[in-house]
Amino acid sequence: MEKIHKFILVFTIFFSLNFYANAxxxxxxxxxxxxxxxxxxxxxxxxxxxxxISELTGKLKIYNPSLKILTTVSNLPSVLVKSQGGLxxxxxxxxxxxxNLIYFSYSIKTKEGNTLRVSRAKLLDNxxxxxxxxxxxxxxxxxxxHYGARLLFLNDNTLLISSGDGFNHREKAQYLDNHFxxxxxxxxxxxxxxxxxxxxxxxxxxxxxTYGHRNQQGLTKDINGIIYSHEHGPKGxxxxxxxxxxxxYGWPAITYGIDYSGSIISPFKRKEGMEQPIKYWTPSIAVSxxxxxxxxxFPEWYGNLFISAxxxxxxxKLVISDNKVVSEDIMFKEISSRIRSIKSSNxxxxxxxxxxxxxxxxxxxxxxLPNNL
Amino acid sequence: MYLIKLxxxxxxxxxxxxxxxxxxxxxxxxIWNIFWLKTQGFDIAxxxxxxxxxxxxxxxxxxxxxxxxxxxxxxxxxxxxxxxxYFLTAIIRLIIPINSIFSYGFAGFLSVYGIIFFTKMAFxxxxxxxxxxxxxxxxxxxxxxxxxxxxxxxxxENFLRILINGKNT
Numbered sequence: 075m076e077k078i079h080k081f082i083l084v085f086t087i088f089f090s091l092n093f094y095a096n097a098x099x100x101x102x103x104x105x106x107x108x109x110x111x112x113x114x115x116x117x118x119x120x121x122x123x124x125x126x127i128s129e130l131t132g133k134l135k136i137y138n139p140s141l142k143i144l145t146t147v148s149n150l151p152s153v154l155v156k157s158q159g160g161l162x163x164x165x166x167x168x169x170x171x172x173x174n175l176i177y178f179s180y181s182i183k184t185k186e187g188n189t190l191r192v193s194r195a196k197l198l199d200n201x202x203x204x205x206x207x208x209x210x211x212x213x214x215x216x217x218x219x220h221y222g223a224r225l226l227f228l229n230d231n232t233l234l235i236s237s238g239d240g241f242n243h244r245e246k247a248q249y250l251d252n253h254f255x256x257x258x259x260x261x262x263x264x265x266x267x268x269x270x271x272x273x274x275x276x277x278x279x280x281x282x283x284t285y286g287h288r289n290q291q292g293l294t295k296d297i298n299g300i301i302y303s304h305e306h307g308p309k310g311x312x313x314x315x316x317x318x319x320x321x322x323y324g325w326p327a328i329t330y331g332i333d334y335s336g337s338i339i340s341p342f343k344r345k346e347g348m349e350q351p352i353k354y355w356t357p358s359i360a361v362s363x364x365x366x367x368x369x370x371x372f373p374e375w376y377g378n379l380f381i382s383a384x385x386x387x388x389x390x391k392l393v394i395s396d397n398k399v400v401s402e403d404i405m406f407k408e409i410s411s412r413i414r415s416i417k418s419s420n421x422x423x424x425x426x427x428x429x430x431x432x433x434x435x436x437x438x439x440x441x442x443l444p445n446n447l
Numbered sequence: 448m449y450l451i452k453l454x455x456x457x458x459x460x461x462x463x464x465x466x467x468x469x470x471x472x473x474x475x476x477x478i479w480n481i482f483w484l485k486t487q488g489f490d491i492a493x494x495x496x497x498x499x500x501x502x503x504x505x506x507x508x509x510x511x512x513x514x515x516x517x518x519x520x521x522x523x524x525x526x527x528x529x530x531x532x533y534f535l536t537a538i539i540r541l542i543i544p545i546n547s548i549f550s551y552g553f554a555g556f557l558s559v560y561g562i563i564f565f566t567k568m569a570f571x572x573x574x575x576x577x578x579x580x581x582x583x584x585x586x587x588x589x590x591x592x593x594x595x596x597x598x599x600x601x602x603x604e605n606f607l608r609i610l611i612n613g614k615n616t
Contacts, residue, residue: 156571157571215572216572217571217572217573218571218572219571219573241573242572242573242574242580243580244577245483248487309509327484327487327489332506333506333575333577334511334575335476335506335507335511335521335575335576335577336503336505336506336507336508336509336511336520336521337473337476337477337480337502337503337506337507337577338477338480338499338502338503338506339480339577340480340484340489341481341495341498341499341502342484342489345489
């Protein structure tokens with residue numbers, strides 16, 4: 075009889091723990107809203123609840139989640155669509171509701187080579203008008219790789235732009251006379267703020283905010299205005315950094331990765347005067363975007379940083395405290411696809427884009443909702 | 448019997464010269480990267496240099512691309528390029544008797560240049576061997592290929608002489 079009691083006790087504990095583990099895992103559900111995007115790159119949310127989506131292949135689309143209708147925005151500038159180049163980030167002006175301005179980054183081909191460009195235009199009735207080029211990176215190259223291309227408005231309405239190292243030009247990330255491997259800060263009209271960190275230096279480009287980056291495809295800020303950037307490492311060494319003006323983030327002089335050929339890029343991982351990442355990944359997970367979660371649908375995720383990854387294709391949920399990463403959870407592995415973007419929507423759900431590379435029109439919009447909704 | 452000895456001499460000469468060429472290429476890349484770090488104010492201790500060279504010799508074994516499901520590393524890429532270069536040169540020399548040192552030296556030069564040319568084509572202008580992104584680095588890289596080709600020629604003739612005469616004369 076005692077044995078039966080013990081068995082029942084063990085059985086009950088085992089299933090309770092199992093139930094608890096499952097309950098913990100299943101606080102969310104994934105809902106595919108749309109399947110058929112052509113290499114989506116970024117998503118932003120219009121005040122009316124519609125999604126604004128950029129496709130690397132040069133199209134801007136608006137998705138209405140209630141009617142499940144996708145509309146193409148007309149009047150976009152021509153874009154160099156090649157390899158990693160194309161239409162990239164989109165960002166609404168902080169005063170979008172009054173000025174209807176959207177900002178977008180894309181690659182262009184010029185006589186001097188390919189480079190990154192940022193423009194703004196008014197979005198009215200699914201059409202762009204009053205188009206203005208506000209930034210062209212002094213980072214001309216033959217390759218169509220490592221553009222960076224992420225945009226972020228700061229609380230003072232200045233705009234940060236990440237400009238990648240162009241792959242073949244990595245050493246230039248350490249010099250201030252170009253935009254390879256830089257984060258740039260400009261005003262919303264393209265002019266350069268007078269208080270940029272290198273505005274007094276003779277040989278420096280005055281719009282440079284930070285330098286020593288590789289291919290920064292994540293740029294966000296937390297509720298206190300602290301800026302975070304992540305960048306792809308080479309073979310290993312993807313980094314998450316806290317961005318402060320005027321600092322050198324080390325690439326390629328210090329790195330946690332090695333070259334694709336297997337050789338050393340630098341035997342050094344730290345140096346005085348060069349910033350350390352608050353987190354790095356070796357092997358690389360191919361960080362692609364990130365967002366802080368401050369919605370109310372998932373109170374347990376409040377203030378966590380969600381980082382999307384292309385390889386193997388998941389999301390990393392980081393808890394950050396005192397500028398340090400205190401825990402990392404791997405989320406949404408069940409999507410099992412390259413995750414190109416993650417954003418926190420206006421209604422508190424997380425929205426994920428998969429890029430569907432390798433199969434045309436197979437990118438998805440996936441919504442993360444609480445399981446009990 | 449002569450053909451077997453010739454074949455054996457060619458194989459050994461190729462393995463020797465291609466290995467030396469690969470090591471020189473990897474070392475050139477390492478030293479190029481280290482030299483740039485020196486210009487950035489890094490203090491490069493002797494052991495750091497040796498450690499980096501040894502790392503890159505091992506690193507050459509890691510796959511840089513997967514072709515038809517087969518991982519291909521740096522050594523394999525160099526060996527394949529040199530093999531085709533020397534093979535083509537041997538055929539041309541059967542038709543046109545060009546000086547062997549010059550022809551294999553030139554073949555080595557072109558073969559390693561071919562590595563850069565074809566990887567650029569395959570990877571949209573991306574250059575995987577970082578030292579060859581600068582013209583001087585590319586020239587040194589190709590000259591190493593050229594020296595490898597001359598080594599191949601010398602090894603081949605010496606090995607053949609040893610095999611036929613039984614001693615190195």
